[in-house]
Amino acid sequence: MIIEPRTVAPGVVLRLVTPDDAADLARAYSANRDHLRPWEPRRPPEFFTAEGQAARLAELTELRREGRTVPWVLDDEREGIVGVVNLSNIVRGAFGSGSLGYWVAADRAGRGLATAAVTAVCRAAGDELGMHRVEAGTVTVNVASQRVLAKCGFERIGTARKYLHIDGAWRDHYLFQRILHDREPH
Template structure:
C-alpha cells in the first residue's frame, strides 16, 4: 500500500475506461511532459488498444505496466519498458500522477515499489529514467529514490511538438550476476 491507501497494481484490460477518464482529466497537466497524442488515445477504445499492447509486451518480458489506483480511480501509471536481460539487465522507467494527487508522495512511493520489484522479482541490475531539464519535481522523485544523473541527451524525445533535451538518470539496483 502506498500513501493514503493508494495501490500499485498491474494494468488490466478492465482499466480502459478508468485510464480514458484519467488521461482526459489530466490532458493539459501532462501535455508539457509527453508526446502529442492522437485524439484516439483519449478514448476508451484507444486505451484498450494501448493496454492490449502493454500486456503483450508484459507477456514477452519487455515491459511491466502498472496503474496507481485510489478509491477505485486510476490516478497515474508507472511503467518499466524496454526491458532487456542477459548482460544488460536494464529497463526504462516512466511515470505520472494526476494533477489533483500531486505532493502526496505517491510518485516517490510508487517508484520505490517498482525499484524493489525490479530488483527482487524481475532481477534487473539497472533502471534508467529521463526528465526534461526543467522538470524539477520529477528529478526530486528520482533523486529521493537513489537515481543519479548520468548526462544530458540533446533532442532526445519528441515532446509537446518538438525534439527536447532530456537529463538522464540511472539507479543501479544490485551488482550481482544477471539472473536471466
C-alpha cells in the same frame, strides 16, 4: 512471474494494469491532459477514449507477455486510477536494465505518491524481476520529476540533446540511473 500489488499510500495501490482499466485510464488521461502535456508526446484524440486505451492495453499486454514491459497503475479505492508507472525497454542478460516512466494526477502531485510508486517499482525490478538497474529521463525543465528520482536514489548520468519528441518538439533530457544490485545476471 507474479508481481503482487503494493500499497503505496493510504487507499492507493500500485498494481499491474489489466484490460478492464481501459475506461478508467481514458478518464484519468483526459482529466490530466493539460497537466501531462509538457512532459509527454502529443496524443491523437483516440488516445483519450476507452477504445484507444483498450488498444493500447492490448499492446502493453503483449509486451508484458514477451518480458519487455511491466505496466502498473496507481489505483485509489475511491477515485480509481490516479497515475501510471511503466517499466519498459527491458533488456535481460549482461545489461539487466529497463526504462522507467511515470505520472501522477495533478491533484496528487507534490504529496509523495510518485516517490512511493517509483520506490516500489524499483524494489520489484530488483527483487522480483532480477534487474540490475533502472534508467529514467526527464525534460530538463521537469524539476519535480528530477526531485522524485533523486529521492529514490537515482543519479544523473548525462544530458541527451533532442532526446524525445515531447509536446510537439524535440526536447533535451537529463538522464538518470539507479543501480539496484550487483548480483550475477539471470
